[in-house]
Amino acid sequence: MAQANAQNVTDNNEIFLVDGSGYIFRAYYALPQNLTNPHGVPVGAVLGFVNMMTKLLADMHAPFIAVIFDAARQNFRYDIYPEYKANRDETPEDLKPQFGLIREATKAFGIPALEMEGFEADDLIATYTRMAREQGKTVTIVSSDKDLMQLLTDGVRIFDPMKAKFMGPEDAFEKFGVTPDKVVDVQSLAGDPSDNVPGVPGIGIKTAAQLINEYGSLDELLARAGDIKQPKRREALIENAEKARISRRLVQLDDHAPVPVAFEDMRARDLHSPTLVAFLAEQGFKSVISRLGLKHDAPSSPDSIPAKAGIQTGPSMDSRLRGNATKGDTPISENVYTLINDIKTLQDWADQARAAGMVAVDTETTNLTPAMADLVGISMAITPGQAAYIPVGHKGQVDLLGGGDTTIPQLPLKDVIAVLKPLLEDESVLKIGHNIKYDLQMFAGIGINVTPVDDTMLLSYVLDGTEHGHGMDELSTLMLGHETIKYNDVAGTGKNQVTFDRVDIAKALDYAAEDADVTLRLHRILKPRLAQEKMVSVYEDIERAIVPVIAEMERTGIKVDTTVLKQMSHEFGMKLATLESAIHKLAGHEFNVASPKQLGVVLFDEMGLQGGSKTKTGDWSTAADVLEDLAAQGIEIVEKVLEWRQLAKLKSTYTDALQNDINPKTGRVHTSFSLAGTNTGRLSSSDPNLQNIPIRTDEGRRIREAFIAEDGHVLLSVDYSQVELRLAAALADVKALKQAFIDKVDIHALTASQVFGVPLDQVTPELRRAAKAVNFGIIYGISGWGLAKQLGCEPGEANEFIRKYLTRFREIQDYMEAKKDEARKNGFIKTVYGRKCVINNINAKNGAWRAFAERQAINAPLQGTAADIMKLAMARMPHALKQAGLSARMLLQVHDELVFEVPEAEIEQTAALVKHVMESVAHIDVPLSAEAGWGKNWATAH
DNA sequence: CGGTTCACG
DNA sequence: GACGTACGTGAACCGT
Structure with a gap:
């Protein structure tokens, strides 16, 4: 500074x-x-x-x-x-x-x-x-x-x-x-x-x-x-x-x-005084004494030790996680794994797996994205230390002349399929995987419908929530005390990295067989904890049940019209160029509009605009709410910057990027849904994220026109209306709100009428808007400051709204207190279905951290229960469709919305069925409502 | 790789 | 007597 x-x-x-x-x-x-x-x-x-x-x-x-x-x-x-x-x-x-x-x-x-x-x-x-x-x-x-x-x-x-x-x-x-x-x-x-x-x-x-x-x-x-x-x-x-x-x-x-x-x-004294040394020694501040280079003759006392932080609520992570399950197992480092390249050995292993009733399986491929990947090998483990690898797609070392090495000893894929398909589809043999959603897609690619399955990643997620990550390497270190061979160690890094089909067979054997071995050992630790910790239902009814459903959604993908995207990219590009030169002209010189730092300097230092605020790093904030205030005063450059920002976002994140995500083999876009990433039990979507495609502005919404149905089909979108607010009414047991949902009255208008004390038929749009914000605030764990910011009013006024709301709906107040208590006591809250959502810092001394944790404790049961309900509906959907003789395919989930691709002739019946499943799946003390819409593209389906 | 911004529910 | 603000995500981009 x-x-x-x-x-x-x-x-x-x-x-x-x-x-x-x-x-x-x-x-x-x-x-x-x-x-x-x-x-x-x-x-x-x-x-x-x-x-x-x-x-x-x-x-x-x-x-x-x-x-x-x-x-x-x-x-x-x-x-x-x-x-x-x-x-x-x-x-x-x-x-x-x-x-x-x-x-x-x-x-x-x-x-x-x-x-x-x-x-x-x-x-x-x-x-x-x-x-x-x-x-x-x-x-x-x-x-x-x-x-x-x-x-x-x-x-x-x-x-x-x-x-x-x-x-x-x-x-x-x-x-x-x-x-x-x-x-x-x-x-x-x-x-x-x-x-x-x-x-x-x-x-x-x-x-x-x-x-x-x-x-x-x-x-x-x-x-x-x-x-x-x-x-x-x-x-x-x-x-x-x-x-x-x-x-x-x-x-x-x-x-x-x-x-x-x-x-x-x-007047300041010298630090080297006996009084100071004596005091520091008395307090056990040895580190200070030595840092200052002081000496003392006082009898040595132990250095200060950190007191035990917090209250121990159960066995330590270490003992709880490690349990006794690994006792007597072969240490992983001493294993000798089997390479299978003859049919007799393969059949022998398949027989043993069937006899054992369970087998850990893992696939090795050429790509992290299933839709892009070719199968390279399959590993399996039957008891700890007993694991094998079946290469099927290895190409040998890269030949300088570019030819493949044909001397790799591996079984033909069709022979492997012939032996494994009956095993992997055998209802009496449990197949255990780590993130088995991935392997299900690879097996589906070779005509094998793997069932039934368990997933150690999801077991870990259900049991421990976000206390730790759920990658196999991390779980192995944490629960087995074993460092796995890292992918980079076998495939190399950077430009020397090779795809798995080029990995040396001996290395591939060690790596792949170890994965199956570790998965099996994790399963032996995690599965028993399910019943002990009363998490069977969340795992069995929700997480395990949706694995095949999500695998199929990812594998199906959604059709995207590149011509629409190309057209929009071009159009946005032209507008951006025009805006950019106008912005440079108004600024008096060229600069990078995309750089918040440069933009802040231009607006607030060079042009001297007032009303700026700083980010926590001390730079000028150029966030939209700051700029919108300035734009409202008619400052031209700011208006243009806002417009530029919006278009740049749409172009770079959506219209440009999405074209590269179209899979050349399928012609469709295959997102990846993360099942074990969020604290509340929601899914997340990445590569590309299809859960944040624009809709709120007209310009952005047009991007949805590029998401289309196959010929003869339409896209069907069905979404829950106000699930989380309904859940708040149900969980807090607010009679008046529950009745309102039963009577299908406009809930925001009702809130306005109660909070502002006007008859229902005299609620103005302005009052309704404020009440809607209050309702959202309740779900988020309200704060006067946050509501004020949302409404653009004074915090004092917002606090008054909140006070009135909580006086009128006293049950909500009680509910919030109860959830905070639950979090304080356990370090987590549970959803209606029993899912744990970790709440850190709920007892923090730092008020800001604590307040944040308290809002999470209020929000998580609502968001988490809504996520559970949606997952239950998804789990039930394939069977419901099949029973009704309908051939719709589920494509996307966007938290409270499901998107299907439906044959035109079946649309009415499918819409009614999906709506019914979604509305009837939860046994909750408030009616749920889902609304359906359809059209040739995702924009018109809403 | 952290910070900022912004797209969604 | 202060913290930094509504809950949950993922991606692009900048600048070190």
């Missing part, structure tokens, strides 16, 4: 005033460690303080320094406003003993620890700052407290020790929208929830800054409040003028505290 250079220099007359009380709270909440000293006293914040002080002294060479603390509780602000700081939480128990220790630490550094009855630390800092300036000294305030920004002036800077960053007037402006001398006025209007400073209701920092900049000062504003145009704002100011004045007295720091002037006592 530019100001850092100027501010980064300490002068030899400079006084460092450290906000000790502020630091201790921030350190306590920010530092993850749960440290105790040898006496068992928590010292996380103390260590943080010591580290901060040593760093400060070493880096800044502060010539004068003092640490300031709050004294006791009482001060004049409570007399002015008894509610001052009334909303503070109790000081955490493990923080209390650290206040005294930090004062001790300060003294051990040889630094004065200053406090004064009746004043807050901030007042003393203000006082010393004034006195120092009067004596011509410069001041650095060490604090993360924004309230101190009012003190910024010439010769005064603030150092934020948490962010290790200097602050100047620019930072005050960024935070409060005004120069430092007006910060108090803004705070008086906006109030401060953390100190319970009232301010003027309905006015936040942005509005306050705008008003103060316009009227010059708070007094001037209050005097002329009657002139304000906006009626709401005018009345709020007139009515709450006194509150604003009280707020000012609370916020304004008192820089005339009766303190002695004792700057000479603040």
Whole structure:
């Protein structure tokens, strides 16, 4: 940052005033460690303080320094406003003993620890700052407290020790929208929830800054409040003028505290004092002692050890995962695997597998995408350590003359099929795979319909959710303690990588047989856990049941019309070129419009547009909501940039990219659905992602015209309406909402009527829109700030909507609390069908993390149950269609929508059937509703 | 490879 | 006395 250079220099007359009380709270909440000293006293914040002080002294060479603390509780602000700081939480128990220790630490550094009855630390800092300036000294305030920004002036800077960053007037402006001398006025209007400073209701920092900049000062504003145009704002100011004045007295720091002037006592001492060493040793801060190169003769004490974090809720991951299942098994490293290249051995293995009743299988191929892949080999494992590999498509090493090596000893594919097909299709033999959805497609490609199957990836997913990943390599390390041979080790990397058909047979044997072996061993550990942990139903009824269904959807793919895409790409390309040159012209020079960094510089630095905000990395944000505000003011370049962005997205992500995803063999696009990726149980789609094809804008929606049905067919789209809201009504048992769904009333209008207290027939479109946003907010785990942003209103107003909603629908409030409790207790929530959704950080000290986790705890049961229901419907669909004699093929799932390709003659019957299956599959205490539409393409099917 | 932005439910 | 904001995804692009 530019100001850092100027501010980064300490002068030899400079006084460092450290906000000790502020630091201790921030350190306590920010530092993850749960440290105790040898006496068992928590010292996380103390260590943080010591580290901060040593760093400060070493880096800044502060010539004068003092640490300031709050004294006791009482001060004049409570007399002015008894509610001052009334909303503070109790000081955490493990923080209390650290206040005294930090004062001790300060003294051990040889630094004065200053406090004064009746004043807050901030007042003393203000006082010393004034006195120092009067004596011509410069001041650095060490604090993360924004309230101190009012003190910024010439010769005064603030150092934020948490962010290790200097602050100047620019930072005050960024935070409060005004120069430092007006910060108090803004705070008086906006109030401060953390100190319970009232301010003027309905006015936040942005509005306050705008008003103060316009009227010059708070007094001037209050005097002329009657002139304000906006009626709401005018009345709020007139009515709450006194509150604003009280707020000012609370916020304004008192820089005339009766303190002695004792700057000479603040002269910094040498760090190498016996007192400091003794203190550090006493606290067990050995690392600090050695870092500072200090020596001590005190008896050595153990270094601080992290206290046990959190509550143990069950057996440790390690013992639980490893179980006893591997005892007595052959260690994987000692296995000798079998290469099968004669028919007798193959038949022998097939017989053994049938006798065992289960076999782990795995396919090796030339490509990760089944639709692009050729089969290279098949591996199988029957008992741990007993595994074999059957090469069928190996081509031998690459010949310099380009010819294939024909001397690879492998069985003809048709012979292998003849032996394996009866086994793989035998209902009495369980086939175990890892991500067997892939292998099912490869086998389908050679006419084998593998059934029944188990999948270790899905077992792991159901049992442990997102506690860890579910790739085979990861599970092997975690649960078997075995490092698998890596694909790159056998196939090479980069440009030297070969496809599996070129891998040396001996290496291929080790790699492929090990995969089957590991899969089998994982199965022996995971399958028993299913019943022990009561996860049988989620696995059997939902996950396992959809594997063949999804495999078939992927294999089928969807037809895409390239001429439509090419046409659109061309059209978008032309428009983009025109827009780009217009943007460059308006900017006065060429730049990369796609670069947020360059764009931010052009708009906010060069053109000086106001109303920008920064991203967390400190760059200008050029996100759409920021730009839309500017575009609304009629700023041409911003309008063009928004248009450019939209078209560029459509072109690069959809119209261009999709053409490359069309499989040359099938002429269709085959997405990959991930079954074990999401926390809530949803599917996800990739390569390409067909779950985010545009629909919300007319221009984007046209891309759906390229998704078409085969000749003689139509695309059928059936989607659930408002599943998650219905589930909220059912799970929270809200009688009024459930009845509304039974009566098929407009749910958003009903909400509006209840929340805004108007009769149902008088709900305006505007009220309905707001109520709809509230309903969405409920599903997402509402926050006033988020709702306000959505509605473009003040957070205070949004909070009022939420309060009314939760008062009217008290059951929702109870439901939210119950889900948060469940997450706090278990670290996960369960859906109606029993799926675990992991919720991390629910007990975090950091409020932001905790709030995030609480919203997840509210949302996950709704999103997750909806996902379960959709999966159940999908699992039932093939059978239902078959029984009805219909030949529709399921192509896509988009969370609450299913897309089918249907013969024209069967469309009405199929639509009715799919709708019926979707509506009847769940046994939930609220009716579900699905709506069907069809047409020649996906745009008209809606 | 992380950050930003934006497409969907 | 602060955190950074609505939930869940995947892809393209920039810039280090």
